[in-house]
Amino acid sequence: MTVKKKAIVISLVVSVVLMLAKFVAYFITGSNSILTDAAESIVNVIAGSFAFYSIYLSTQPRDENHPYGHGKVEFFSAFVEGILILLAGVIIIFKSSYNLVYPHAVGQLLEGTLIIGITGLVNMIVGLYLINVGKDQHSVTLQADGKHLLTDTYTSAAIVVGLILIQLTNIIWFDSLLSVLVGFYIVYSGYKLTRGSVGGLMDESDFTLVEEVVEVLQNNRHNPWIDVHNLRTQQYGPEFHIDCHVTLPYYFDLNKVHREISQIDELINKEGFRKAELFIHA
Template sequence: MKEQKKIILISLVTGIVLMAAKFSAYFLTSSNFILTDAAESIVNVVASSFAFFSIYLSALPRDENHPYGHGKIEYFSVFIEGGLIMIAAVIIIVKSIYSMLYPHDVHELLTGAIIIGVTGVINGCLGYYMIHKGKILPSITLDADGRHLVTDMVTSFGLVAGLLLIHFTGILWLDSGLSILVGLYILFSGYKLLRKSVAGLMDEADFLILTKVLQVLNDKRKEEWIDIHNLRAQKYGNELHIDCHLTLPNYFDLNKVHEEVSLVDKMINTEAGVKTELFIHSDPCLPECCHYCSMPNCPIRSEPKRIEIEWTMDKVMPNKKHFAS
């Protein structure tokens, strides 16, 4: 968590400096187009401030009131960031429409373009770095903040191109017209962050992670593991929680059951690439399982194995053994 805090702090300080530079460019040029970027930089600073707090809170240990930890706060951070971006976009669009109806002169556009271009390069470099670190650590907050900065870089480069176009053509309404287009793009970016945060808060299944877990289970599958069902996953910050039922031969004693369950736990944590807490309920096999059970020399087998069932999403997620499919 110390590394995450350090990265967010760098993002916060950088955001404050770049915000000052962008507003200086706005006051120099009186361009609504530049104001779109300056207004979004306020969101960068506020979002980074909340992200810093959310990372601090998510690092706190579990307690009686939060038995799964405080990792969900990161989704609130992303929600607030997305909401602020959308508010900024609406303000930009309204201001640009007003300026299109009541135009005013703009000046020093080349100087403004240089300032915005430099801030765009800095935001882009920092954004890609944060996305990279967000995947390694992993941290949804770093990833969201990084993607926001990359979005800011894209809008800044578009802004530079627009400013040059206005400068060389002298068409003043382009300043407000292009601002509206950028505002719509920023609005869509904010919506995507909101969608991602709501998905996390509602415990929407992360099929990318589940597919990786299933690949590990299929690759390392043992004959004793007759089937896995009722598989569910939740994310709390950078931790994954998985519930599932594991069907084992009904003649296994408690020590053997514990051994197999622990092996599944260790295997997923070692090879799935994400820190995982597993709650595995062990089920005894039934005679109806025999037709897909691979257990050799089974003393209670009622019929020979007839089919091979691959553990796919549609097989492992329902709360029923595979014979009931």
């Protein structure tokens, strides 16, 4: 099992366990804010399942129909996850707004607070793990899943604080108000994730990668490299593609041109922070 598959399996198993724990907390308390957290956990499980398939598909070798590989599916996975998060946030806002007008009693908040606090801590650990693995493996899916879990952590932390305040003040409607606020935060998180994935699907330029390439070329410049221009980047999951034009002396024969182009390719892949496939026009 690859590192990416192992990470997403861990995420999926943990998400299922935490989802069950949160629904237990909801059933013993009747708290809307806890239901908010539990509903987001359903999204975690669905998104994790889709992410597992997308990672499997993205690791498949190139074929005749997909000459650039299958890495783009990771952006689609992140898009689906973002939409699910956004929808969950909207549903939470409507449900909690109703209960804000028609409040209902809650109970056993101490037990619920402890359960949500523990699940939030576990989510933070797994989320940071996924983000680190995602950055190391250049996996958009893992990073999106990790950021989603961190969002869940912030949600849980806010809910814990809210539940403590409810116990101290005995203001029941505060539970629904907190859920509405958390719902808006979830919608915002879903929008950010969706926006980033759409940028990847539309080949939005990665300026960080461009700066890395420019820095490597400037620090290791050869005299025959008169000019490098039209530098463009694309990301296909963990794979990066760089397209550029290089101006070389007019008197170079094909062998010299090929040698210089090969040196640029080797230099970027050796000195750069990420492995990339280069298409260089001379």
